[in-house]
Amino acid sequence: MAENAIVAEDLTCWFGDLVAVDHINFSVAKGEILGFLGPNGAGKTTTVKMLTGQLKPKEGKALLLGMDVASNIERVQAKIGVCFEETNLYQRMSALENLSLFASLFGVKDFDAYALLKRVGLDGREKDRVENYSKGMKQRLMVARSLVSSPEILFLDEPTSGLDPTSSEAIRNIILEERQRGATIFLTTHDMLEADKLSDRVAFMNQGKIVALDAPDNLKQQYGRRALKARVSDTDGKLQSREIDLDTPKTAEAVQNLFKEEKVVTIHSEEATLEDIFIKITGRGLTE
Amino acid sequence: MNFGVIRALVDKDIRLFFRNRFYAVVTAIALVFYLIIYFVMPPAVSETLEVGLYAPVLPPAFESIQTAEGLDFIEFESDESLKQAVTDGQYDSGISLPDDIMEKFTAGEKPQVTLYFSAAAAVEIKDTIEVMIRELAYQETGQPLAIDVSYNILETDLIGEQIPPRDRLRLMLVIALIVFEMMGLASLIVEEVEQGTIRALLVTPMSVRDLFAAKLIMGTGLAFAQGLLFMSIVGGLSTQPLLIITALFLGSILFTGTGFLIASVATDMMSSMGWGIIAILVYTIPAFGIMFPGTITGWAKFIPSYYLADTIHKASNFNSGWGDNWSNLLIMLGFIALVVLLGIMALRRKFR
Numbered sequence: 001m002a003e004n005a006i007v008a009e010d011l012t013c014w015f016g017d018l019v020a021v022d023h024i025n026f027s028v029a030k031g032e033i034l035g036f037l038g039p040n041g042a043g044k045t046t047t048v049k050m051l052t053g054q055l056k057p058k059e060g061k062a063l064l065l066g067m068d069v070a071s072n073i074e075r076v077q078a079k080i081g082v083c084f085e086e087t088n089l090y091q092r093m094s095a096l097e098n099l100s101l102f103a104s105l106f107g108v109k110d111f112d113a114y115a116l117l118k119r120v121g122l123d124g125r126e127k128d129r130v131e132n133y134s135k136g137m138k139q140r141l142m143v144a145r146s147l148v149s150s151p152e153i154l155f156l157d158e159p160t161s162g163l164d165p166t167s168s169e170a171i172r173n174i175i176l177e178e179r180q181r182g183a184t185i186f187l188t189t190h191d192m193l194e195a196d197k198l199s200d201r202v203a204f205m206n207q208g209k210i211v212a213l214d215a216p217d218n219l220k221q222q223y224g225r226r227a228l229k230a231r232v233s234d235t236d237g238k239l240q241s242r243e244i245d246l247d248t249p250k251t252a253e254a255v256q257n258l259f260k261e262e263k264v265v266t267i268h269s270e271e272a273t274l275e276d277i278f279i280k281i282t283g284r285g286l287t288e
Numbered sequence: 289m290n291f292g293v294i295r296a297l298v299d300k301d302i303r304l305f306f307r308n309r310f311y312a313v314v315t316a317i318a319l320v321f322y323l324i325i326y327f328v329m330p331p332a333v334s335e336t337l338e339v340g341l342y343a344p345v346l347p348p349a350f351e352s353i354q355t356a357e358g359l360d361f362i363e364f365e366s367d368e369s370l371k372q373a374v375t376d377g378q379y380d381s382g383i384s385l386p387d388d389i390m391e392k393f394t395a396g397e398k399p400q401v402t403l404y405f406s407a408a409a410a411v412e413i414k415d416t417i418e419v420m421i422r423e424l425a426y427q428e429t430g431q432p433l434a435i436d437v438s439y440n441i442l443e444t445d446l447i448g449e450q451i452p453p454r455d456r457l458r459l460m461l462v463i464a465l466i467v468f469e470m471m472g473l474a475s476l477i478v479e480e481v482e483q484g485t486i487r488a489l490l491v492t493p494m495s496v497r498d499l500f501a502a503k504l505i506m507g508t509g510l511a512f513a514q515g516l517l518f519m520s521i522v523g524g525l526s527t528q529p530l531l532i533i534t535a536l537f538l539g540s541i542l543f544t545g546t547g548f549l550i551a552s553v554a555t556d557m558m559s560s561m562g563w564g565i566i567a568i569l570v571y572t573i574p575a576f577g578i579m580f581p582g583t584i585t586g587w588a589k590f591i592p593s594y595y596l597a598d599t600i601h602k603a604s605n606f607n608s609g610w611g612d613n614w615s616n617l618l619i620m621l622g623f624i625a626l627v628v629l630l631g632i633m634a635l636r637r638k639f640r
Contacts, residue, residue, distance in 0.1 A: 052491050078493035088484030090300065092307040097300075104296035105492040145488070 005030045005153050005184035006051060010060030013046050020046040022208035023060065033175070033185040035199030037278065043208040044188050048155055051186070052082050064153060078106065081151035085158040087138045091131040095122055095141050098130060099148055106149035120144040121170055136167035143171055147178070154178055157188045172198060192274040202274060206282040216274060223280050224272025228255065232262040239265060289501060293494050297502030301476060305510065311472040318468060319514060322461040326522050329454030336360045339417065340382030342370040345390055349428035353420065371404055380409040381417055393428055451605045459601050460575040462518050463593060466511040467571045470543040470550065471564030473507035477551035477635065478560045486639055500632050507544030512537050528603035531610055538620045539596035545624060548631025552638045574598070592623035
């Protein structure tokens with residue numbers, strides 16, 4: 001059995017009458033990418049805050065690399081990197097100065113800021129003040145900052161939110177490289193495709209509880225409807241849609257009949273998306 | 289404490305402070321402006337009162353006033369020229385004795401002595417000269433006062449050593465200079481909270497203790513360095529330098545602690561400036577009271593900066609030493625412990 005990097009045991013937090021996180025239990029294996037999904041207000045941020053030592057759980061505990069976060073904050077924080085959703089860089093400092101500061105805070109010796117900035121595509125702009133960067137550049141710098149200490153666990157909160165496709169792709173590649181290095185990645189995102197593409201498993205959070213946790217393919221299999229979708233041409237040359245359910249005893253016959261009786265132009269399988277599954281489980285969309 | 293971390297944080301804060309154009313420029317301008325104010329003010333106090341005198345005949349009793357301490361009589365050729373000099377503001381007061389003063393004394397009649405005063409002359413000067421003339425007249429007519437007067441100056445005798453206005457103002461300037469940095473520090477902290485950089489710091493292995501130590505060093509260092517530079521340039525360290533430096537250092541810590549408190553209640557940059565201005569006004573009251581004696585009373589002792597102002601004033605202007613000021617320093621330490629502790633507690637809460 002793989003060793004766990006993150007373990008949440010009955011993790012609970014409330015603010016007044018509002019229970020933000022309600023006795024959640026999950027674990028993330030070392031080297032795994034976990035996509036953490038849920039609508040705004042589901043309790044994702046509170047969970048991340050408890051896992052990273054920014055907030056003490058009211059009940060339960062969080063273990064990172066076998067250490068209780070609440071009682072080993074500094075030791076745990078030495079092993080993690082956090083990339084926040086909102087840009088929180090020192091704007092009047094350069095990228096180089098930002099990274100060097102955090103390298104000092106982590107006690108990283110022989111830190112090569114230039115190499116890291118090159119890795120995130122900011123070479124040539126190292127000495128520019130961050131206030132002069134575009135949103136994409138700032139986001140890449142945020143990711144670079146979270147990598148300063150080569151963390152064992154990386155928390156990424158919406159790392160590609162609002163970015164152009166090139167910047168998003170660059171960040172996705174870095175995430176995969178980090179996994180390759182052996183880092184465990186806790187990825188909070190609204191982007192279903194991104195979660196599907198990158199995550200080994202995804203967790204759906206809704207109203208403070210984890211309502212589903214599994215590999216994307218397993219969830220699709222468990223909750224999704226499999227179907228074949230075809231475009232056929234009628235006698236007048238007009239295109240029509242046909243759909244065949246793949247999970248009925250008559251599927252084979254229906255496919256045969258389709259090819260016998262119709263002029264098939266295109267045919268492809270249709271899988272449920274993570275968004276569909278989330279709606280099916282919770283009755284609400286991820287962006288609500 | 290991790291000194292490497294503290295050094296990195298202080299270095300970061302210094303960069304950010306001087307890259308904030310507003311605070312960098314205001315700090316530089318304030319220093320230069322205060323130095324200019326100091327040096328354009330008169331460097332000495334004239335302790336001699338110049339009085340115009342027209343005396344065609346000087347009665348023997350009146351001759352003694354020409355050697356009186358603190359009075360300098362300027363003689364005029366005519367009553368008219370004396371009157372004109374006082375009218376022109378050359379002198380605040382003038383005494384015009386009549387031609388027949390001796391004859392009148394001899395005849396037992398009252399000679400008509402005319403006193404001239406400019407509109408700006410203080411009431412005290414008018415009264416003093418009038419009393420002096422009456423007294424001289426009594427002496428001249430053989431009726432001296434039947435008492436002997438002795439005078440004793442309690443505390444420091446400042447005769448011949450009056451504190452020039454600019455040296456009184458020096459205290460006000462140095463306190464205003466270092467207290468301003470309190471606002472700069474508070475704004476830096478508020479900016480960290482507003483921009484979320486504090487969250488980024490708090491997920492590193494850096495301890496909150498290191499963070500506060502760095503802020504304390506940065507705030508104190510910035511205020512202290514400016515205070516020290518100013519006092520060195522204006523000659524404020526020529527007496528009791530070690531005591532003054534200690535007081536400045538303690539004052540800088542006090543203002544840094546107040547900066548923490550301001551940052552904990554301020555919601556944004558504007559509110560930190562608003563709270564900062566209120567704190568500056570309160571903290572400069574004791575220095576104002578020293579500049580203008582009599583304008584404040586005992587309640588000023590509840591203002592922590594009173595003990596800083598009092599120590600610097602006494603040490604720099606009266607050469608008063610550690611023995612006279614230890615209680616001030618002790619009280620200041622008490623205020624520092626209270627303000628810094630409250631500031632750290634309030635900020636910790638805000639960071640969470």
